[in-house]
Amino acid sequence: MKKTLYRILIASLLFCGAAGARQDCAPSCNWETLEGQRHRLGLSEERVGAMLEQCRKSGLSAEGADALLASLYSARDENLPVGAVLAKIEEGLAKKVAVDRVVAAAELRLDYLRRANRLVAVLDRGEEHGGDRRLVVRAAMALESGLPEDVLKEVFNRHSGHRYGRLIHVLEAGEALQLAGMDAKDTQQIMLDCIDLDLNRMEILRAVDHILVEQRDGRDFKAIYAELWIRSE
Amino acid sequence: MNAEDKILERLAKHRTEAPDGFADRVMAALPDRPRIALRDRMAEFWPTHGRWIAPAFAGAAAMLLVGFGMGRLGRPAEAGQVSFHFELHAPGANRVELLGTFNEWKSGDIVLTGPDASGHWTAEVALPEGRHEYIFLVDGDRWIADPKAATHRPDGFGRVNTVIKVYEEDPV
Numbered sequence: 479m480k481k482t483l484y485r486i487l488i489a490s491l492l493f494c495g496a497a498g499a500r501q502d503c504a505p506s507c508n509w510e511t512l513e514g515q516r517h518r519l520g521l522s523e524e525r526v527g528a529m530l531e532q533c534r535k536s537g538l539s540a541e542g543a544d545a546l547l548a549s550l551y552s553a554r555d556e557n558l559p560v561g562a563v564l565a566k567i568e569e570g571l572a573k574k575v576a577v578d579r580v581v582a583a584a585e586l587r588l589d590y591l592r593r594a595n596r597l598v599a600v601l602d603r604g605e606e607h608g609g610d611r612r613l614v615v616r617a618a619m620a621l622e623s624g625l626p627e628d629v630l631k632e633v634f635n636r637h638s639g640h641r642y643g644r645l646i647h648v649l650e651a652g653e654a655l656q657l658a659g660m661d662a663k664d665t666q667q668i669m670l671d672c673i674d675l676d677l678n679r680m681e682i683l684r685a686v687d688h689i690l691v692e693q694r695d696g697r698d699f700k701a702i703y704a705e706l707w708i709r710s711e
Numbered sequence: 712m713n714a715e716d717k718i719l720e721r722l723a724k725h726r727t728e729a730p731d732g733f734a735d736r737v738m739a740a741l742p743d744r745p746r747i748a749l750r751d752r753m754a755e756f757w758p759t760h761g762r763w764i765a766p767a768f769a770g771a772a773a774m775l776l777v778g779f780g781m782g783r784l785g786r787p788a789e790a791g792q793v794s795f796h797f798e799l800h801a802p803g804a805n806r807v808e809l810l811g812t813f814n815e816w817k818s819g820d821i822v823l824t825g826p827d828a829s830g831h832w833t834a835e836v837a838l839p840e841g842r843h844e845y846i847f848l849v850d851g852d853r854w855i856a857d858p859k860a861a862t863h864r865p866d867g868f869g870r871v872n873t874v875i876k877v878y879e880e881d882p883v
Contacts, residue, residue, distance in 0.1 A: 565812055566867070568816040568817075569812075569868075570868060572817070573854065583868065622867075653842075680878070680880070687861075
């Protein structure tokens, strides 16, 4: 009787061990394990859960969803803003884009975040990760919108460090001008002026709006720039 | 003097001074004032015949309405949130949705109201301050960038998103 009990106990332990081992060697091969990874991304579990639900609704396999999550895990491991990558995945799923294209877009976003992170690193801002993350995301968006890396390098090099928060607005201004089709050199000039003149966010927004309106009216940059910074005293 | 007056006069004369210490003896003879429990005293305030029920409920309802109204009115002033007006001219559409970074590209989350007489669909959305991307989804299958916005960018999937920067006006 005792022997039988021992046998049952050992068999149970072996079974549990085997089950656990199966989970360990293939951590992302089914929906349950994917759901279990939600908390590991450092995002709201609800948001990741909604993304996985969207994957299921789209008829995506667990393996396909796992491929989508791969870029999120990379972002997390490299201490990059995971939410920015997830946003691209959410967008692709919402627009019912083929999974391979969503995966490619997420990886591209991740690559822009890496490049932005390297650029922001020159600021040497120590432990201010919250601000750094926002800045990294804005820089990545600017790069993704086609603003050359050299322009951002110049901007970060020019920045003295005292107006750190305003850099975000300068980057947004640069992106808007780039998307409006402005020459990269001219965009860089405006961005550097914003820093040198220590403009606040409303002044930057007004300047960009003014340039865009003038540009739509057909005026060339030289003419716009010649009267851009005239003080109204 | 009639009979009544005579009686009153006699009564007035009949009044005599109380003996010394009479009032103290009467007070001492009175039983102690009974202690009323706090619960019973509180209960005295509670309407027992339904007289105050209607006004009380009316007051409570009024307070709730004022609170709700203040909450609604106070929403745009919420820290870091700016109310933004979205509009799309789509006269033939049956349904227009708004998807963007601010709602994590959730379909069905923000549905525009419309169309009005001129074919416009609108929505007021409280957005966090900052940069946002969005697109309209018309009738579940047509993706349209905001034609009224100034800035657009390719979405990497063959379509175009609208880019906006939303910030509260700084006080002058």
